[in-house]
Amino acid sequence: MPGSNARPLPEQDLGHILEHTQGLWEDLRGARLFVTGGTAFFGRWMLESFLKANDDFQLGAEATVLTRDPARFAAAAPHVVGHPAVTLHAGDVRTFSFPEAECTHVLHMATEAGPGMSPLASFRTAVEGTERVLSFAGLRGTRKLLVTSSGAVYGTQPPDLERVSEEYIGGSRPEDAARGYGHGKRAAEYLCSVAAATTDLEVKIARCFAFVGPLLPLDEDYAIGNFFGDALNGDRVLVKGDGTARRSYLYASDLAIWLWTILVRGESGRPYNVGSEQDINISDLARLVARIVRPGVHVRVAQEALPGVPPTRYVPSTARSASELGLREWVLLDDAVRRTANWYLQGPPPEGGR
16 A cells, blocks of 8 residues: 555554553663564554654664665665664565674564465465574574464364463364465574573563554454445445354554563563453444445445354453553554554555455
């Protein structure tokens, strides 16, 4: 969505992030960050909040951002790439050449998932990319590394399990060839756990669920993004299934707060769920987005629910993040949808959407 995503994130949201992370930034004073996945949704929120903190608190920190296409990133986020604290490093996360400079912190957020991506390619990117990043961190004296894993490591959440915690030992069956993303994230976590147990590197693991906010892709495999795309571009919002699935969504400014906190204060090798506990069924979510983005737009549910079939769930327990790190959800869903809608409605019309 060129032209739409090139805008900076809302000052209100960046201020919100700094308000709830003030005590963390001394850990990054003079830091040298290496960032993978910096051009995508997570990465943009982390980079823009980092630059806001760097300027406001005069941290004197710098970030090297790995990207396969520096020119494309420069066009998509000129305010990020043009900042003097940012350097781009061309390469693929699986094979990149190692920058020569010291690196104190790593944010490893690169992933491969979405339309057209094979499960095997997704698996290989997760595993080979994590191996490469861990090798780089070991050679450059990195102190702390954050890896963004996924709730997909739990496999299919049992319908009678209201919220899945980090103690849940389920997972996708090895013979399930379609689950390359989840298998890859599990394998990447294993590599990180070995590093945490056998080296001085502090490896922080964030198991991320579902999110909403400015920059969320509207034309990929994210239900809420598709609903925004439909409402912004068409005359109906389409729910592709029966609408009974239950999901929860954490707003992106809260996501950034959680990730920065886990990086600085999380226990090495200990995973933390990142997401919202406030679940909603997909039909009601579509109606909420439609009502806020374009009141009166029609919501169509493609399939009828089958009697007696329990809804699928993808909802985390965040008790560990709350009790150990003091994290919570500050921006609730209605406000999160409204903020996201305002960002898109105030800028150039987004292209695409399903």
